[in-house]
Amino acid sequence: LLGEREMRSLVLSLNHKFPEYRLEEGVLDVKLRYINPGESKGQPLHFDVEENLGRGLAIYLCLSKDWSAMYDGQLRVHPFPFKPKDVAPRYNRMVIFDPTFLMSRLMPSSSPKEGWWLCMWLKGGQFRPPQNIPLPAELKQSLRFLYDARKRVYIMRVILLSEKEESVRE
Numbered sequence: 001l002l003g004e005r006e007m008r009s010l011v012l013s014l015n016h017k018f019p020e021y022r023l024e025e026g027v028l029d030v031k032l033r034y035i036n037p038g039e040s041k042g043q044p045l046h047f048d049v050e051e052n053l054g055r056g057l058a059i060y061l062c063l064s065k066d067w068s069a070m071y072d073g074q075l076r077v078h079p080f081p082f083k084p085k086d087v088a089p090r091y092n093r094m095v096i097f098d099p100t101f102l103m104s105r106l107m108p109s110s111s112p113k114e115g116w117w118l119c120m121w122l123k124g125g126q127f128r129p130p131q132n133i134p135l136p137a138e139l140k141q142s143l144r145f146l147y148d149a150r151k152r153v154y155i156m157r158v159i160l161l162s163e164k165e166e167s168v169r170e
Helices: 004-017 149-159 161-169
Strands: 027-035 038-040 055-062 075-078 085-087 094-097 103-106 109-111 115-123
Touching: 075 094, 149 161
Parallel strands: none
Antiparallel strands: 027 115, 038 109, 055 094, 055 115, 075 085, 075 103
């Protein structure tokens, strides 16, 4: 796993690449997501920032050795207003994203083995403006409200409500 030196190096690299996040050294929160052998229900669709508004970037690290794509159990991210993306669990794969601009979930799986995702949230600023949303030029003015992170959260909750409800039922 990441030691203190590696974590400091990661934060420095991320701050260099994405200075708007103003990440601080250290981890704000850590969770270990366990995937049961057999039929696993996954995790419901959620915003990571609902739990803690001080979270900076989210880091999901797959700790499942010998995991096969046929087991499913992907990390699904919803980079609103775009289509969801599935990230296959591969040992040592790290996924880094801004939890204020998308919802995520772990998909159900059917594995004969147990699986693990380590989830960490770096310390950082609160709701940041999404400078990098690649909106078509002709739509930028009419979709300016998407640059307000709080409005995006509410809009995503409404638009993705049926998928969230389905993920809870699973």
